[in-house]
Amino acid sequence: MIDLRSDTVTKPSDPMRRAMMDAEVGDDVLDGDPTTAKLERRVADMFGRDAALFFPSGTQANQAAVWLLSEPGTEILLEQDAHLIHYELGALSVVSGVQVRPVSTPDGMLTAALADAAWRGPSRYTPRISMMSVENTHNSAGGRVAPADMWTGLVELARRRAVPLHLDGARIWNAAVAQGVSLDRISQGADTVMVSFSKGLGCPVGSCLIGDADTIDRAWEVRKRLGGGMRQTGILTAACLYALDHHLGQLARDHEHARLWASLLSGHPLLDIVTPETNIVIVKLRGKDDAASAVSKLEAAGLRVVEFGTKRVRAVFHLNVTHEEVERAADIMESEIAN
Secondary structure (H helix, E strand, O other), rough: OEOOOOOOOOOOOHHHHHHHHHHHHHHHHOOOOOOHHHHHHHHHOOOOEEEEEEEHHHHHHHHHHHHOOOOOOOEEEEEEOOOOHHHOOOHHOOOOOOOEEOOOOOOOOOOHHHHHHHOOOOOOOOEEEEEEEEOOOOOOOOOOOHHHHHHHHHHHHHHHHHHOOEEEOOOOOHHHHHHEEEEOOOOOOOOEEEEEEOOOOOOOEEEEEEEEEHHHHHHHHHHHHOOOOOOOHHHHHHHHHHHHHHHOOOHHHHHHHHHHHHHHHHOOOOEOOOOOOOOEEEEEEOOOOOHHHHHHHHHHHOOOEEOOOOEEEEEEEOOOOOOHHHHHHHHHHHHHHHO
């Protein structure tokens, strides 16, 4: 079975497991875990920030950021297909008491002009926007990378409107590799940044929230309130440190595999392939198959992808996928969708 459902399906390698087994640990809630502290310091330095805090999931880290940056009874401005809207089970309203101000875009790219146009004028009768959030790469847009000028415009808008800006950077590693820029540069201007280790970097668990010292100090309290305080976390963060040393440099290969797969399927009469920018490929189905039936047929033939709408499926390339499997996955897709 070739599993392209997500880059979260990777299994820890034997060297990663050994790093986890050998990790120096402590009680991270009581007085700190040394391996976790090492990871947090390293990640903060990579992004040019004061501090970082380890979380069990990206969703929890995102929600902590919203709790810290927003105000109850206000709105958070987001692109209409953002992860925070569709894949975090309404936590924005449940946890932080904010509602969504979704901005419609033609391609998932939230420009400053579109965001600015969504601002209401001052009024006693309508909720005001208290923060903005941007997703990079944008999952629902097929792993698209926010262009540098777009990001700069959003940072400037946030400052002009005097609202904080959160960067949902679950796959920011992929975005930085695709653009050939440093992590501190691609995230410059964000008040908080969330990064995930369990996606492109192949770790079993974990994300970090990054920001200034005061914000991250308060984030510790929010994480504890949300049930995210863990004890001997070094067993987990050792995997993240290993991934930064050994897997970060392999992301370009995942992007190459996505482009190869897309090119192998590009002439198929029943498939409309969205050209990938990173490791995600969106396939639009033109024939009689809907996404559910296509997913079922493909899995029976040895390929797992996910439904991404009624006539779309998604494939995500990751470090456990070989060149040979990319070609075989294309063969399966080509033959099964033709039937």
